[in-house]
Amino acid sequence: MSEAGGPFDPRANAPSETGGGPATATSRPGEFEIIERYLAPLASDPGAAGLSDDAAVITAEPGTDLVVTKDALAADVHFFADDPPGSIASKVLRANLSDLAAKGATPAGYLMALALPSDWTADWLEAFVAGLADDQDRYGITLLGGDTLKASGGLTISITAFGRLPAGSIVRRSGAKPGDRVFVTGTIGDAALGLALRFEPGKASAWGLDDAMAAHLADRYLWPQPRTTAAAAVRRFASAALDVSDGLIGDLAHMASSSGVAARIGAADVPLSPAVAQASRIDPAAFEMALTGGDDFEILASVPEQSCDGFRDALTAIGVPVTEIGSIEAGEGIVVVGRDGQPMTLAGTSFSHF
Amino acid sequence: MSEAGGPFDPRANAPSETGGGPATATSRPGEFEIIERYLAPLASDPGAAGLSDDAAVITAEPGTDLVVTKDALAADVHFFADDPPGSIASKVLRANLSDLAAKGATPAGYLMALALPSDWTADWLEAFVAGLADDQDRYGITLLGGDTLKASGGLTISITAFGRLPAGSIVRRSGAKPGDRVFVTGTIGDAALGLALRFEPGKASAWGLDDAMAAHLADRYLWPQPRTTAAAAVRRFASAALDVSDGLIGDLAHMASSSGVAARIGAADVPLSPAVAQASRIDPAAFEMALTGGDDFEILASVPEQSCDGFRDALTAIGVPVTEIGSIEAGEGIVVVGRDGQPMTLAGTSFSHF
Structure with missing residues (x-):
């Protein structure tokens, strides 16, 4: 899980802003805390290294192909910002799992980029993560990595999901x-x-x-x-x-x-x-x-x-x-x-x- | 490459909007044309199926691990909306390649979710894609798949990049x-x-x-x-x-x-x-x-x-x-x-x- 955002951040480095340090002005968790408290518990696969690194490992299984798909959803475009957070989580994750199923693949894991709007709350995030956790149990997958960032508009979620199938057996x-x-x-x-x-x-x-x-x-x-x-x-x-x-x-x-x-x-x-x-x-x-x-x-x-x-x-x-x-x-x-x-x-x- | 967005699209289906059909009201290309004209030429890997499907295949190479990383960047947060489009393309792609390099992995391919703001232009997209094409040549990678969608705010780009290395050799x-x-x-x-x-x-x-x-x-x-x-x-x-x-x-x-x-x-x-x-x-x-x-x-x-x-x-x-x-x-x-x-x-x- 990368902590991208800070270093690039024009606003964080903007002289007119209060600076790029961890946000202490609000009671909301900072980016590292979001990863550690909310997202790391979703990442039980050893290849995810507990989201403590910038990349995950997916071990090749001889005789199998990896199938990979990516669907992103944005508030007010693909869902309503006030939909239940768990529904939003399920919708984006399941949209990807649906693609895998139609290709004949068994879900294996996913990465998520979570772009949070400026008015996000800890309660919202907690409910969103609970939705992901439920779906992880339901579909037998875990979070492998990703990115958290500040959205320049509404909530946008991009998921890349992986599945496996016998080599050469993808259904096109x-x-x-x-x-x-x-x-x-x-x-x-x-x-x-x-x-x-x-x-x-x-x-x-x-x-x-x-x-x-x-x-x-x-x-x-x-x-x-x-x-x-x-x-x-x-x-x-x-x-x-x-x-x-x-x-x-x-x-x-x-x-x-x-x-x-x-x-x-x-x-x-x-x-x-x-x-x-x-x-x-x-x-x-x-x-x-x-x-x-x-x-x-x-x-x-x-x-x-x-x-x-x-x-x-x-x-x-x-x-x-x-x-x-x-x-x-x-x-x-x-x-x-x-x-x-x-x-x-x-x-x-x-x-x-x- | 999925054409997500239309079907989910509350706005496209909103009675108050003109409807969900391909956008003919403007001269800008529609979503299918974006994929076909601009993005498909980036997808030369057979596993990408020319972006004509919802998922890509990554073949397992015995004795190697896949390393996977995901960095997303948003306008006005990680770059300036008026930065050269090629620079924006390079920044998000290279941020991911940098993660792979530090883990000891050789780049293999990437997926991209491209959330375009309402004021995007064909010229902008052309320059952005040209930047990706240059970097694909430079780094020996190709686009494997992804998603295009309407951003609810400014431009947001999420890339998931893959690399390979000998099994067990990732540097943490x-x-x-x-x-x-x-x-x-x-x-x-x-x-x-x-x-x-x-x-x-x-x-x-x-x-x-x-x-x-x-x-x-x-x-x-x-x-x-x-x-x-x-x-x-x-x-x-x-x-x-x-x-x-x-x-x-x-x-x-x-x-x-x-x-x-x-x-x-x-x-x-x-x-x-x-x-x-x-x-x-x-x-x-x-x-x-x-x-x-x-x-x-x-x-x-x-x-x-x-x-x-x-x-x-x-x-x-x-x-x-x-x-x-x-x-x-x-x-x-x-x-x-x-x-x-x-x-x-x-x-x-x-x-x-x-």
Whole structure:
């Protein structure tokens, strides 16, 4: 864990500031104390050296590859600054774990750069770290290192996560072949509708949702559930896979274009929770939002026909719901066949925040 | 390279915004285009899959360990937003390479999360990427993956860098033993005084610096020179090492406390450039700033007495200046013997930006 920030720090060295010494003007912990008190307990791997050094060691395991991914989230862009701190911690960590799972990798550890805004509090940090600690237990990973710094705007968190898999067995987006079947785990659209409710709570009654349904959607937005247990089945059976983070349709389009193929799915086959199904019955825009909204953290996979039974059985055996939603074809582009049997026209099929 | 941001994006999904589709309202490239046009050309390693996937593969090399480090920098905290884009790119990348070098590792690759502020321009991004490309050539590394997102404040860049070394050979901060000698590469204080000049250009004449000296200091602040070529010598001869990023005195204190030893150095032995030597002759505060200021990115190492000649010879042979500045002793704490032979009292010996 590096203590970067001080030495570079234009402000810390600015004559107009009070200087670069440890902040004693407030009761908040200084950077070294943040590392020692809050973060070092997360770093039980010997390679992390208790965060007492500038780098961690990851030992090579013969016959395995390391898979590495990096997702960063920023306040007011990817989450609300007043979301529960534990949810923010889980969201950024699990976004990375979801990527690993879709590639077929078993999580091994992570590094984190934590850029704290000027109004952070010790209570907030404590709750954030507690969220990380819970997830470390849940997913069997530990913190390997990172950096803490002062954000120039709101909270920004960057995580680099590592997983392992047998050498050469990573599942790419680009392996889909005509004739493969398309599967997705879990249900689609819950997080997107949960986010929509966050902006417009009144939609819950407009969509005819009861309290439990609305709570389900909010929960799925705040607490992604990456499919880490599905990694082995993905590795064994899938020809291509990615996690649904940009929206089902957008991510299917990514898979198709990376693979140089076309894809066709049936909208009626897309698995929906009771809440999303209810909203979609009343409001076609809600259904479209579910298909394109993102933040699902389910796994979208193409599977060769002869492996479909194996894939389904392997996931069912470990309690991961999986649904066949379409097929891969020669050509390019994707077609979503609507519930009326006609191709759907969707307003936005992938998102960009620029 | 993940396209995170869109799907999560509260703003992109906010009813009050124009929506989450690719930004066509401006002439700036969208997120996918940033990745494809600007970043993918940096990713020549096959494991990066041309940034077309959510994760990269790092192949295990039997008998080697991976060393991994993460340093993040934020505008107005670690650099000035109007610094040359290439300098910002180099600063964050080289800060990470400096950590690897001090641990004895050879750089292998990096991931980057790039959080762009709302006022970024294509020209800026082009210059930033050109800086990364130059450094990739210089240091023999490539981009493996990462994330691009909208910053909620100013520009923030988080890099995770990987290096390799023979298994078990990482050089920690914690290995210094009484009797070891203390060495530092290059010269100390240039970047700190360069930063001070950035705030108060008038100091150049107050310190009696000619234009070349002032330019040298500014250059050392903008363009750190990590000692990547010294990694093998550090690994072979040093008992402990770290890079000088928090200031020579502060980092020596880190080494001493991690190792459970004391350290004594002679201020007069600390290697200074002509510019820092000149400023220090006129202004004792400049000398103190040099010893405590940081951002040097030189390597501070403890070396057992029998290995000192080997260490010096190995570095000299590759053109890396190295100077013996003191010794490790039993006990705790550090003593800096001033040029008058008396222990110096230094106002701030390490920095924190909180």
